[in-house]
Amino acid sequence: MTEPAPFRPEPPAASPRAFVSLRDVHKSFGNVQVINGVSLDVARGQTICIIGPSGSGKSTLIRCINALVPVNSGSITVDGIEVNDPKLDKLALRRKVGIVFQQYNLFPHKTALQNIMMAPVTVLKQDKAEVEARAHALMKKVRLSGKEASYPGELSGGQQQRVAIARALAMRPEVMLFDEVTAALDPETKKEVLFTIQELAKDGMTCIVVTHEMGFAREVADHVYFTEGGLIVEHSPPAEFFGNAKDPRTREFLSQVL
Amino acid sequence: MLRLRDAFSLPLVSASEGALRNWRRTERAGLAALLVVFVCSSAYAATVVSGHDSIPTVLWRWAPLLLWGFLFNLVISALSMALGTVAGVPLGIFQMSPNPLVSRPAILVTQFFRNAPWLVLLFICVLLLPFELRIGTLRIPFPDWVKAVIGFALPAMANVAEIVRGAVLSVPSGQWESAESLCFSRRQTMMQIILPQCIKRMLPPWMNLYSLITMSSVNASVVGVTEMLTITTQVHAAEGSRPELLAPLYSFALICFFIYSYPISKWTEYLELKYQVKE
Numbered sequence: 001m002t003e004p005a006p007f008r009p010e011p012p013a014a015s016p017r018a019f020v021s022l023r024d025v026h027k028s029f030g031n032v033q034v035i036n037g038v039s040l041d042v043a044r045g046q047t048i049c050i051i052g053p054s055g056s057g058k059s060t061l062i063r064c065i066n067a068l069v070p071v072n073s074g075s076i077t078v079d080g081i082e083v084n085d086p087k088l089d090k091l092a093l094r095r096k097v098g099i100v101f102q103q104y105n106l107f108p109h110k111t112a113l114q115n116i117m118m119a120p121v122t123v124l125k126q127d128k129a130e131v132e133a134r135a136h137a138l139m140k141k142v143r144l145s146g147k148e149a150s151y152p153g154e155l156s157g158g159q160q161q162r163v164a165i166a167r168a169l170a171m172r173p174e175v176m177l178f179d180e181v182t183a184a185l186d187p188e189t190k191k192e193v194l195f196t197i198q199e200l201a202k203d204g205m206t207c208i209v210v211t212h213e214m215g216f217a218r219e220v221a222d223h224v225y226f227t228e229g230g231l232i233v234e235h236s237p238p239a240e241f242f243g244n245a246k247d248p249r250t251r252e253f254l255s256q257v258l
Numbered sequence: 259m260l261r262l263r264d265a266f267s268l269p270l271v272s273a274s275e276g277a278l279r280n281w282r283r284t285e286r287a288g289l290a291a292l293l294v295v296f297v298c299s300s301a302y303a304a305t306v307v308s309g310h311d312s313i314p315t316v317l318w319r320w321a322p323l324l325l326w327g328f329l330f331n332l333v334i335s336a337l338s339m340a341l342g343t344v345a346g347v348p349l350g351i352f353q354m355s356p357n358p359l360v361s362r363p364a365i366l367v368t369q370f371f372r373n374a375p376w377l378v379l380l381f382i383c384v385l386l387l388p389f390e391l392r393i394g395t396l397r398i399p400f401p402d403w404v405k406a407v408i409g410f411a412l413p414a415m416a417n418v419a420e421i422v423r424g425a426v427l428s429v430p431s432g433q434w435e436s437a438e439s440l441c442f443s444r445r446q447t448m449m450q451i452i453l454p455q456c457i458k459r460m461l462p463p464w465m466n467l468y469s470l471i472t473m474s475s476v477n478a479s480v481v482g483v484t485e486m487l488t489i490t491t492q493v494h495a496a497e498g499s500r501p502e503l504l505a506p507l508y509s510f511a512l513i514c515f516f517i518y519s520y521p522i523s524k525w526t527e528y529l530e531l532k533y534q535v536k537e
Contacts, residue, residue: 066439094441105436109454119440122450164436171440 019044025074034060036230047207049217052227058210062177066097098168099177104160106152112163113148116170138166158189175206226250313506320493327486328514335472337407342414350422371416383409384481406478421463425456462530
């Protein structure tokens with residue numbers, strides 16, 4: 001894996017190797033400042049984990065990356081596309097960025113296979129037979145072959161979440177965002193979802209993972225970011241992060257969750 | 259479906275089922291009372307009056323005409339509801355448009371017709387609409403009953419719009435979010451993802467509204483449309499306005515509406531329960 005960009009409090013221009021780059025991003029909802037100047041770089045093929053206490057702005061941060069939430073200031077680029085731009089081509093951006101949510105958000109009136117096929121067929125107008133073949137392959141990839149005709153209500157939480165991953169992958173994204181995708185799952189089904197993400201990361205997908213799963217972060221991440229109060233307090237490779245955290249806030253958080 | 263219910267809300271469901279059972283008992287008692295009133299008043303009238311046709315004979319004689327009038331009520335209410343739905347669904351969607359030039363007028367129209375008395379709207383439509391439309395040499399007649407249909411369709415439209423809006427707002431915001439992240443446009447999201455999920459939610463209140471419109475279709479008699487209530491009054495006059503005929507004749511009308519509406523309300527109740535458990 002490529003070496004992570006060093007953390008700089010005063011952000012310079014994006015590193016040329018970065019595929020996703022955030023520079024001094026600020027976001028507030030009304031008077032509440034949620035993100036207070038976050039900068040980070042993710043190289044192509046890299047997996048980063050963002051951890052931190054609830055309400056530290058993690059979910060908002062990754063929603064900013066695919067423009068679901070508009071930022072107030074700062075710069076976000078994905079493969080050279082500037083997200084904080086009023087003339088942003090959202091379609092072009094979102095084709096590159098897949099996202100999976102905590103609550104799965106599958107379309108309940110469509111089967112698993114239809115959920116996966118819907119966006120490529122109706123939005124991208126791709127050939128239905130070709131998309132269907134790809135959807136079957138994706139179902140196999142997330143180890144849900146045989147469940148194609150099931151409706152989301154008939155699947156377990158872990159199965160729904162894997163369908164949601166397959167649905168995002170059907171758009172052939174270049175970076176995947178995961179927003180606490182295992183937070184609503186029980187320990188058993190968590191494993192299968194985390195394993196699916198791990199496989200994706202191994203295959204070279206660029207992944208930005210907001211998670212509370214420390215074991216997963218330690219094992220899979222190339223770099224770990226710790227956020228609190230809308231700031232990145234500390235970031236380092238996982239071995240260093242979990243073995244030798246420097247900031248007292250990180251150490252306190254880790255002592256509570258580990 | 260059933261397992262979920264057992265696991266999560268057994269005490270709640272059994273409590274409400276107890277209430278439901280009580281309610282059903284009351285309901286059956288009410289139904290019986292209605293029949294008793296009808297039968298007793300007929301029997302009473304039959305015993306007291308002599309030298310006239312008996313009440314069953316009178317009812318039998320006029321039943322075809324009365325039922326014809328009732329059919330007319332059903333036609334008026336069905337057409338009003340159809341028209342109200344066709345206009346109300348887009349109106350409900352327009353209310354939620356991000357463009358204020360679309361949403362503001364839609365909200366205004368909805369609120370205006372939702373908060374207007376139905377009878378007043380009916381009067382306005384029947385009295386102010388022209389009796390025919392002339393397009394060049396073509397004349398389209400506009401009889402009173404058509405105006406009445408429009409008069410009922412206006413409040414139906416506003417209420418359907420609110421039903422649609424409520425249903426759309428009840429879909430979790432995560433559905434919008436995930437559709438947006440999958441590049442769906444607002445329109446595609448609404449038509450292919452949100453509205454299909456709304457049909458189930460809209461059906462019970464929509465049927466309830468239809469039932470209300472059917473009941474209020476008798477208001478058309480006030481503006482001179484020859485529907486069941488009008489005919490009942492005329493039948494009573496034709497039979498010499500005998501006071502003992504009042505109860506049987508009007509009870510007959512009541513029972514017709516009841517027999518029609520009761521299954522609808524039962525079905526609505528069933529659907530509400532079904533969808534509530536499933537979701």
